[in-house]
Amino acid sequence: MRLISKSVALAGLAIVAATPAGAQDKPIAIRGGTVVPVSGPAIPNGTVVIRGGKIVAVGANVPVPAGAEIVDARGKYVLPGLVDAMSNIGIAATDQDEPAEPINPANRAFEAYNPFGDFGSGRGGPLRNREILSGGVTTMYVGPADATLIGGQGVVVKTAGPDLAGVVVREPAAMDMTLGTPPKAAARARNRDPATRMAEVAMLRQRLVRAQEYQKTREQNPNGPRDLGLEALGRLLRREFPARIQANHPTDIRSALRLAQEFGFDLVVDGGQGALEFKDELATRRIPVILGQVSHPYVSNEEIPNKEDYPPMDERLPANLTRAGVKTAIATFSRSFGSLAPAGSAKWLLIDAGIASGYGLSEADVLKAVTLIPAEILGVANRVGSLEVGKDADVIVLDGPPLSVKTWVQRVYVGGELVFQK
Amino acid sequence: MKSSRLIPVAWLAVIATPAAAQTDETLLVRGGTIHTAVGAPIRNGAILLRGGKIVAIGTSIAAPAGARIIDATGKDIVPGMIDNHSHIGARPTDINDFPKLIGPEHRFLDALDWNDPDFKDAIEGGVTTIVTGPGSGENVSGMAVVIKTFGTDYTKRMLLEKGGMKFAMGPKGRDRYPATAMGVAANLRQYLIKTQEYQAAQKKWEDDGRKGNPPARDLGYEAMGDVLAKRTYVRAHVHPATDVMTLVRLKEEFGFDLTLHHSTEAYKVAPELAKRGISAVVLPLGPRIGVTEDAMAGPYILWKAGVKIAMHTDAPVISQKWLRLCAALAMRYGIPEEEALKMVTLNAAEIARVADRVGSLEVGKDADLTILNGPWYEPASRVETVIGDGRVIYERKDGN
Numbered sequence: 001m002r003l004i005s006k007s008v009a010l011a012g013l014a015i016v017a018a019t020p021a022g023a024q025d026k027p028i029a030i031r032g033g034t035v036v037p038v039s040g041p042a043i044p045n046g047t048v049v050i051r052g053g054k055i056v057a058v059g060a061n062v063p064v065p066a067g068a069e070i071v072d073a074r075g076k077y078v079l080p081g082l083v084d085a086m087s088n089i090g091i092a093a094t095d096q097d098e099p100a101e102p103i104n105p106a107n108r109a110f111e112a113y114n115p116f117g118d119f120g121s122g123r124g125g126p127l128r129n130r131e132i133l134s135g136g137v138t139t140m141y142v143g144p145a146d147a148t149l150i151g152g153q154g155v156v157v158k159t160a161g162p163d164l165a166g167v168v169v170r171e172p173a174a175m176d177m178t179l180g181t182p183p184k185a186a187a188r189a190r191n192r193d194p195a196t197r198m199a200e201v202a203m204l205r206q207r208l209v210r211a212q213e214y215q216k217t218r219e220q221n222p223n224g225p226r227d228l229g230l231e232a233l234g235r236l237l238r239r240e241f242p243a244r245i246q247a248n249h250p251t252d253i254r255s256a257l258r259l260a261q262e263f264g265f266d267l268v269v270d271g272g273q274g275a276l277e278f279k280d281e282l283a284t285r286r287i288p289v290i291l292g293q294v295s296h297p298y299v300s301n302e303e304i305p306n307k308e309d310y311p312p313m314d315e316r317l318p319a320n321l322t323r324a325g326v327k328t329a330i331a332t333f334s335r336s337f338g339s340l341a342p343a344g345s346a347k348w349l350l351i352d353a354g355i356a357s358g359y360g361l362s363e364a365d366v367l368k369a370v371t372l373i374p375a376e377i378l379g380v381a382n383r384v385g386s387l388e389v390g391k392d393a394d395v396i397v398l399d400g401p402p403l404s405v406k407t408w409v410q411r412v413y414v415g416g417e418l419v420f421q422k
Numbered sequence: 423m424k425s426s427r428l429i430p431v432a433w434l435a436v437i438a439t440p441a442a443a444q445t446d447e448t449l450l451v452r453g454g455t456i457h458t459a460v461g462a463p464i465r466n467g468a469i470l471l472r473g474g475k476i477v478a479i480g481t482s483i484a485a486p487a488g489a490r491i492i493d494a495t496g497k498d499i500v501p502g503m504i505d506n507h508s509h510i511g512a513r514p515t516d517i518n519d520f521p522k523l524i525g526p527e528h529r530f531l532d533a534l535d536w537n538d539p540d541f542k543d544a545i546e547g548g549v550t551t552i553v554t555g556p557g558s559g560e561n562v563s564g565m566a567v568v569i570k571t572f573g574t575d576y577t578k579r580m581l582l583e584k585g586g587m588k589f590a591m592g593p594k595g596r597d598r599y600p601a602t603a604m605g606v607a608a609n610l611r612q613y614l615i616k617t618q619e620y621q622a623a624q625k626k627w628e629d630d631g632r633k634g635n636p637p638a639r640d641l642g643y644e645a646m647g648d649v650l651a652k653r654t655y656v657r658a659h660v661h662p663a664t665d666v667m668t669l670v671r672l673k674e675e676f677g678f679d680l681t682l683h684h685s686t687e688a689y690k691v692a693p694e695l696a697k698r699g700i701s702a703v704v705l706p707l708g709p710r711i712g713v714t715e716d717a718m719a720g721p722y723i724l725w726k727a728g729v730k731i732a733m734h735t736d737a738p739v740i741s742q743k744w745l746r747l748c749a750a751l752a753m754r755y756g757i758p759e760e761e762a763l764k765m766v767t768l769n770a771a772e773i774a775r776v777a778d779r780v781g782s783l784e785v786g787k788d789a790d791l792t793i794l795n796g797p798w799y800e801p802a803s804r805v806e807t808v809i810g811d812g813r814v815i816y817e818r819k820d821g822n
Contacts, residue, residue, distance in 0.1 A: 131714060358803060
């Protein structure tokens, strides 16, 4: 625990927080349900045993430890907690975008992230985002919003945990960027750059060149003045974490691909509405895509964006990209709408997954696209994303088939703790 | 058929394409489960369509000679769905006339592009009729229209030209009056009183034998006069319960017909609405906007209290392709399946005042229906065939 808090406080370290020791001493056996480990075929009448915050057994005939609490899951479905690979949840609207500065690599989403709920309404004690937990989401990537070219560094968090440090899974998890309409529109409104797509790419390229120069200067003179932004971009260039570039229009995806090649950083395409024409290149270069909601073409924060800047909705995209060998996740790109919708759409991840299954993605692949694949893309698959021995005990119990609109999330365990119950 | 309501205006002929010859094609859809929106589902049912109308519905209908037969075995058949609240068909910059906080003289029709690509999404989602209109950037933003989503003959697509006057309790000026809920209420009340005075002056001139020049006409007061005369009704965008009650008071004071829209906290005052016969078009519960679980259960509470409710997409906020999913999400919280279907069919038609034409599968109504390959409410189900005015207007292609 101490180590974790310290690590979080250090800007320079990508950290992977361990499960707090001593949590969940009593084993729990979730028994009799259809177990969908995601990493392998479904197990009818299966059992999942969790202990010490970890999964210790998964299978059809696994021994139940003496003294274990038995959870009867007959007629139910047992899945890994869902992973929402893109969300702005927990960051107040006024904290999501720097209004006057388009490039903010030193900013850390974690430092604006509020897991406690609305300001002034929170209760003390363990952190529980009940709204999101009600949709079965236990892990999410939280980044700045999309009105700047570089919003800052994103973070992977759990939606429940003992305390702030305890919910962090990976920080920084990525350098969060946006190309296309959102930064352009925001800048135009203030009569400053980037007012065009040309300026967007030129400004990013200039800053990345600066970051290259900065690395050299630092090597030559380690005691020279520091620049936090260029340091963070240096870590991107050293491939300590990827760039997440939101790009929907093919023009923007092409620019993202070009920049990644030019500067040698790892790339994840966010949004990706126009990704189909790049499917072969994405597959060859092993560049993953995190799609927005299948039911909605705009991943942007604009309520009604300019249609001409977005390709039309293509519900077959998850299936077609997956088939082409592109690592493809489905995320919610959730943001809160004030007090009306503090959880945004994060809780509807499975409903959107259901839509994708109607458009050609098999149920097994759909479930992977909201669990294991996003976990892999986020670099946290050693901890979450599937029901496998040794992973965190993040388990959800559903009262019906995962993709039916009638199904409810009944129980959610995070790190072996029962953190939500319907 | 009450045809008096249909297209009373001459100008429509100007933009209309020449009327297509009335179709004599006869379609027999048979073999599926028919959800009529007016009774229990008919299993292994059949429905006969001719001349753009439904001519028979039941379990065993003999195929007339020459009829095209659509086999819907194992499928769900529902009425062509109706989205009671959307903004499609106009450019985003034409939806809100921000400089004018009260502009009842604005007509959405004057901004409507009948060929907008968004209509394609509606059709693919099985949505054949929509209310589309202005707002909600102003306290009164103008008149909505009720139209069909398909067809090239605009005269036939128009169902109701005075499709409801859009109010919105939200918009408050930051640097101009009204900037508070109190101001919005007072401003609306003042305008409604001026409308009454305008009407009184007109009436007096007529009662006095039309002597002298008539009172100067004002298109805003005339349009609001239609509301007070109940030739149309108020469609009010409203979220907090306190604003709902302001609308209830205005309705009582001025006697207009009222439907609440979005209606986020309407459930908190459900009995007040039920006893006054105020209907509610409820949250766009689509997957894009995840409102709190309390509010998600709101439609169920309203339904339970006896309030007539319909669902909406607010398209393009949510694509009309997923209107059915909005109803499905409401169903999750306790509304029975057939009642949830009514929220996107019959109830939506009744609230929009076009239920004599559309909204249910009944003999004499327009032959608008949607066939799905699974339960209409499941996300993974797909719309297979859409029939509008008795013709197949959409068929899902393999691999799509």
